[in-house]
Amino acid sequence: MPQRASNRRTYRTRVSRFGAIHRAVAVLGAAGSLACGATPRDYDVVADFPHDTSAYTQGLLWHEGWLYESTGRYGHSELRRVELSSGTVAARHALPAGRFGEGLALLDEKLFQLTWQSQVGYVYDLATLALVDSFTYEGEGWGLTTDGTHLIMSNGTAMLRFLDPDGFRVVREMRVTDNGSPLTSLNELEYVNGELLANIYQSDWIVRVSLETGHVLQWIDLIDLLPRRLRAPATDVLNGIALHQPTGNLLVTGKLWPRVYEIRLR
Numbered sequence: 001m002p003q004r005a006s007n008r009r010t011y012r013t014r015v016s017r018f019g020a021i022h023r024a025v026a027v028l029g030a031a032g033s034l035a036c037g038a039t040p041r042d043y044d045v046v047a048d049f050p051h052d053t054s055a056y057t058q059g060l061l062w063h064e065g066w067l068y069e070s071t072g073r074y075g076h077s078e079l080r081r082v083e084l085s086s087g088t089v090a091a092r093h094a095l096p097a098g099r100f101g102e103g104l105a106l107l108d109e110k111l112f113q114l115t116w117q118s119q120v121g122y123v124y125d126l127a128t129l130a131l132v133d134s135f136t137y138e139g140e141g142w143g144l145t146t147d148g149t150h151l152i153m154s155n156g157t158a159m160l161r162f163l164d165p166d167g168f169r170v171v172r173e174m175r176v177t178d179n180g181s182p183l184t185s186l187n188e189l190e191y192v193n194g195e196l197l198a199n200i201y202q203s204d205w206i207v208r209v210s211l212e213t214g215h216v217l218q219w220i221d222l223i224d225l226l227p228r229r230l231r232a233p234a235t236d237v238l239n240g241i242a243l244h245q246p247t248g249n250l251l252v253t254g255k256l257w258p259r260v261y262e263i264r265l266r
Contacts, residue, residue, distance in 0.1 A: 077099055143189035
């Protein structure tokens with residue numbers, strides 16, 4: 001399809017822009033893991049579930065028995081409510097064709113969704129997924145989560161923004177660093193027990209970040225989480241972290257992945 005080919009060129013441009021950084025990240029990640037005493041495998045797979053391979057996962061969260069997912073790609077971006085056990089999409093809200101969906105967060109019974117380069121975000125009613133508001137911001141939108149008071153947003157740089165969820169003004173900013181160097185390409189975010197987990201775009205690493213200092217506390221290696229036998233030519237990178245509150249485990253997946261994995265960190 002011509003539209004799909006155009007989208008793919010856009011993704012490749014985005015990838016090439018950060019390719020050199022992520023090669024360096026892989027090296028730093030290995031060093032970070034050793035510094036934190038991490039083992040080569042930092043997790044156990046507890047369970048796995050079906051995932052729609054048309055879902056270009058950008059944001060993921062779990063709430064009261066449902067998985068909520070923000071998907072990307074122009075003409076395909078959606079907000080979804082998904083049954084985890086079957087992967088069935090129970091409800092969805094499509095974004096305009098010119099909007100590329102990104103990070104997703106839940107606060108005060110409202111879902112907040114970013115877009116990539118449009119500098120606009122959307123607010124939805126949790127129960128109905130009906131659009132109730134929108135907001136604007138400067139720069140790109142990547143990952144989004146909440147500490148229960150503020151929205152925490154990434155934009156592809158090393159900088160995190162803390163937003164007031166009512167007026168959407170920037171309350172404060174924090175630079176994420178690893179061994180003193182800025183760590184860029186922070187993508188999907190998840191707030192867990194006072195700390196932040198973040199996918200590093202175009203890699204199989206998740207970093208654990210102190211929200212007091214911005215320092216990386218641990219590198220979590222998820223290389224080969226999705227077996228090669230389950231990968232198709234279109235299968236893309238790891239992206240998507242959701243805290244599964246009933247167990248305290250993490251639900252993780254990737255863009256166009258066929259599975260969602262429940263993992264327990266060691």
